[in-house]
Amino acid sequence: MAVVKKKNNQRELTPFEKELYNAVQKVKEFKLPAEANICSIFYKNPDLLYVYDNLKLEDFTNNIWRVYYAIAYDIIIKEKKQSLDEITVGLYLEKHDKLKKKYEEYGGYDTIEKAKEYVKEENINGYIDELHKWNVVLQLLKMKFPVYDKLSEFTDMNAEEIYAYYESKLNHIFVNIEGDTKSYNIADGIHELIDELDKGFAVGLPYCNLPLITKETGGMLAGNITLIGGLSNVGKTTFTRNSILPSILQNNEKIVIMLNEDGLKKWQREYLVYVANNIFKADLQKYVVRDGKYSPDVKELLHKCGDWMLKQKEKKSITIIPFDKWSAKKAIKIIKKYSALGVGDFLIDTFKNDAGNVSDNSWLLMMQRMVDLYDVIKPAGKNVHLTCTFQLEKGRGARQRFYTQDNIGLAKNIIDPASTCIMIRNFFEDEYPGGKNELKVYRLEGKNGRSKIPVKISKDKTYQIAFIVKNREGSANFYQVVLEHDLSRNLLKEVGICNVPVDF
Secondary structure, eight states: OOOOOEETEEEEHHHHHHHHHHHHHHHHHHHHHHHHHHHHHHHHTHHHHHHTTTTOOGOOOOOHHHHHHHHHIIIIIIIIOOOOOHHHHHHTTTHHHHHHHHHTTHHHHHHHHHHHTTOOOOGGHHHHHHHHHHHHHHHHHTTTOOOOHHHHHTTTOOOOHHHHTTTTHHHHHHSSSSOOOOOOOOOHHHHHHHHHHTTTTTTOOOOOOOOHHHHHHHHTTTOEEEEEEEEETHHHHHHHHHHHHHHHTTTTTOOEEEEESHHHHHHHHHHHHHIIIIIIIIOOHHHHHHHHHOOOOHHHHHHHHHHHHHHTTTOOOOOEEEOOOOOOHHHHHHHHHHHHHOOOEEEEOOOOSOOOOSSSHHHHHHHHHHHHHHHSSSTTTTEEEEEEEOOSSSSSGGGSSSGGGGGGGGGGGTTTTTTEEEEEOOOOOSSSSSSTOOOOOOOEGGGGGGGEEEEEOOOTEEEEEEEEEETTTTOOOSSEEEEEETTTTTTEEEEEEEEOOOOO
């Protein structure tokens, strides 16, 4: 090893250290365009800071762009501002003298304005890949891998190609690029876990008026996906809306609803009917609201409902986002953005294949999109709850009595990442009292809910059957839950359980 000499109280670098230093500076030069482009795109579209939230200040090694990134991150993510215009940046810097000094040294807002002129937002993924690639190379240099003479070659390679180049030696580094993989003894922190469970750690938001389904599934638990399936026009959206939104309001939670079928006004109209019948206990049917030409009493009631809804607006409890074209990637961006703003529940109505993706393998794409969604909402991700409505396979499903995962059709593996899947259908005519296939409905009472009390089913009312076909928190299809519903008035409640015969 070369001897370290001292001169004027300053340590002279060894030949190896000089080579290392020069290599690091070279990598910084290669990284500079990517860092500049990424920061410029963030200033052009600040919402992307929520989307690419895995980026850290440490990912930027050129100080000029570390400064601009730090400013953008603090304003948008920490201070929850909406814009990165010159005035907003200036006001922020009045409170941060050190950053302001560097900001002015690097050209202030003019530097960003010039850079924004030529960057294109659609190229950001490529720039981020380039950033990560050079960060990997810096790790290799830090660990004294012999890469000094390969830097020029790396400019035309991506991170995976570099990995393949050093396959065996670099395995440890690449496994840990995005975070350390940790192992635990199963007893670690067990008493702390017991205390968390005692406080309701493993219990999700309850479904309104559905105590049996809530108890069996554990409710809408953060980090999990719940699927609500049914045939077209069976009332999937109505079931979802009436079981979830009241619970959101009652528990002071927040939900973002992403629509790709019904629009905002349809949801507002349905919610007016819900508020009228459930909050003010009026008797208002959907067709009355839809058809217009209101009587004075109806118009007064609707405005009363509207006033109630406006009072809830301040809490920002319910946010509606209609999609022009459905895209799972866009949904993921929305989840990332709003989860950072404190939203814990999300709803996609209706989950389907991305718009424009029509092919023989479209069902495979649907499965992959569901996995992508789960990667975002799971406990190791944003740890939020996601509900997705989806349509069951047409054809034999319309004639089937007993629902299973097979009713989903070719894309049935979309259920794999989900913790809960509930499928609903209406009563068949012959399942009412006196019919050939009359269903016996019971209410569970007594100690441990073992006593079955018969429930009278009325031919004058409409009922749905809920099949819990997947359930990580309890039994699946051990029994079915019978719901009384009035789709015209947005009323929903459980009445008991039954056992639907399996189709043969």
